[in-house]
Amino acid sequence: MAKNIKDNKMAGKMASDLSHLAHEYVTSYKPLNADLRKHKILRNLKKRVVILKPDKGNVVVVINRINYDAAMLRIINDRCKFCPLKDDPT
Secondary structure, rough: OOOHHHHHHHHHHHHHHHHHHHHHHHHHHOOOHHHHHHHHHHHHHHEEEHHHOOOOOOOOOEEEEEHHHHHHHHOOOOHHOOOOOOOOOO
């Protein structure tokens, strides 16, 4: 089969067949009601929590979105961290 794929005619037909299969799958996909409920629950959860991967370790951190936003604003508004250096000519 590997020899046939090298043939341009076979490669073109294979690409066409794969494209047709992908298009057919996408247009005929109909999620189940249970899947739609799960998606709705996840969308609502996404509005209330933030899920992060910390810099170190193989863990997942789940934090309340309000607390996360407040902490990010506190960091961004910290003039000591984000102010330009006085000796910096730029």
